[in-house]
Amino acid sequence: NGQHIFFVIKKVSSGNTQYILLSYAPDSYRDDLSFTLFKQLIFILGTVILLSWIPSIWLARYLSRPIVAFEKHVKRIAQEDWDDPVIVDRQDEIGKLGHTIEEMRQKLIQKDETERTLLQNISHDLKTPVMVIRGYTQSIKDGIFPKGDLEQTVEVIEGEAEKLEKKIKDLLYLTKLDYLSKQHPAHSSFLLSNTMLEVVDRIRWSKNELQWNVDLDDEAALEGDPEQWSKLFENVLENQLRYAKSKIDIQMKQEEDQIRIVIRNDGPPIEEHMLSNLYEPFSKGKKGEFGIGLSIVKRILSMHQASIFIENDDLGVRYTIMVPKKRL
Template sequence: MKLHYQLNIAFTTLLLVILSVTGFIIYSLILDLLIQDEQRQLEQKGEILVSVLNQEFDDRQNTQQFREFLQDQDLQLFMFDRQGSRVLYSTMPSQIARGFVATNDFSDENEPLWEYGNDKYVTSRILFYPESAGLELILLTPLNDLQAVQHNFFVRLLVVFLIGAAAAVILSYIFTNKLVTPLTRLKKQLKKIEKRQFDQIEPIKATGEIKEVEQSVFEMADELQQYMKTQQAFFQNASHELKTPLMTIQGYAEGIRDRVFDKEDEEKGLEVMVTEVKRLKTIINEMILLAKLDSEQSVYHPKRIEVASLVNQVLDRTLPLKNEKHVLIHYSSEPGVTLYADEEKLLQALLNVTVNAIRHAHSLVNISVKKSNEVTTIVVEDDGEGITKDLLPHIFHRFVKGNNGETGLGLAISRAIVEQSNGTISVETSDYGGAKFVLTFS
């Protein structure tokens, strides 16, 4: 079932439950309110009657006029003598009056409803003055009249509820349609991403969280497109990098087999073949390492390491190359800086960056380590010619080589290791004129 219908069904069900519970409560309460209101009205009428009777018929002598006056009021009532516990007079027919007397306890003052046959009556009791006389006027109203009012009120309330529910359902349909439509359009864009139709992706109009999802989807599509392009470039570059040494080896091998070289060229060819095999082996090993770094978490064994010790190992291993290039390495670090990372892998990443800096430096490489607000920064910069602007955005991609580069995988490996160590690596132009690599860990 579509989300649009699910939301409408859920909202309608919830609305019906709320209206049903509300209607039931109102239906139950309205009768009690009507009974209380009717009792108040009967009490007011009774008090007026008692007041008139006390004033006009105080002597109680003219019994006939007294009864005629009560009969003219068109009320259902009893005149009850508390002291004698007997009914003195009633405006009802004698048979009905006797039925009331037989069915109900007139001395019970707390009973609000009396019964006669299948009907119920609301009662209100008013004492004559003085109270010591023990005379009481009891007025009655059929409950059926109040139930009719209750029913009439509930029917009107039901009509209002139905109109409100219909309006709410229509509004729900409009709003859910407004909510679901962007999701439906977003689904179509995802289908385009699934089919790799990145050029046909279109933005959609949305607000709130859906807009954030839409932005995330488009960012994901851009990343996926860039990744696919990078993978394409990787395979193209990899095939080229592997093909070149293989063709060289094949050419010299066929020449030696066919004896087209003299002895001196043959020895030279064998040396070239050995060199190319070593180069091919290096490329393959780095490709395997890079694949493991991207896909296997088990190759990482993080622990707490001293950054100063790590940099000292880098300085020791780059000493021969530094002396060969006649480059001065200046190193500065804050004391006690530590990182939680795989020491061997991070050493390789920092070594790749430092070797790259030494190769391109004219005379100076600067390594500095700083820590601020739980963020550790390692900076490696040189005074060489730097990285060209067109190469700068792609320097960490696979098989991207600058001048004097070897396999084009060293910086890609460094980036993979740094990112797996919860860090980032970036490159910019150094104040010394060369490249500046910044490794940040938090």
């Protein structure tokens, strides 16, 4: 009657007798079987979805809650509101993200405090020579010479102007180094001894009474920026001039894989509590002076993978600079 029948015919034996076994099923059986299996599959899927719904919601909240909190912290940090710490109580990947955000927050706070202190020190350091120049200038206008006569009074103004000029130049140079540290400047090979001699010849005249003992290795070569090293030696030797009593010793020699530069002066020793913050901008020295000379020195050395050690010895103060060697 137009229906399909599925059947199987096979021979079977029972004792000594053989039979023909016919098994058959109408086509509707296949549809009933498929429908039954489909209903069971739907039931199983519904049960799995129902049973997994609650833990899925809990897991989603467990994963998203700290991320939402981190997002709020990052938005507040972007608005420079970084007073509240990022509290993290887990050690997984999300916890590592939280620790990184907290570390960033602490560094931003430190950077902000450093900038505020730097601006305060700059304001204080530049205000003094400006006040002296203005005061002496007004005195000259009024016909008064604080130093006895016009020439000596003008010399004071000129000296304060030179101090002010140097401080401004150092600030600009420090800003320049900050920029260069993020770039990839082209370095060249040069003789470090020649750069040292040029700086010594240029500044030794400012205190002719000092004795200079210079012992340099003429083959000491370096891969770097000659202009930066000239500024470095200038700042170091200016410190030596400020504190030396009678002599300055400079020694430069090559070792196996580096160049050692030792600079000594016979001035008074540095206070122990000052040795740890000599390289901080505007750290106050023995004579009550602020400056950023050694901060510039430290920055240039870091850019050339070199190092410096300042310490007291029996003769006075010793500067030791270690530079990775590069032959021409």
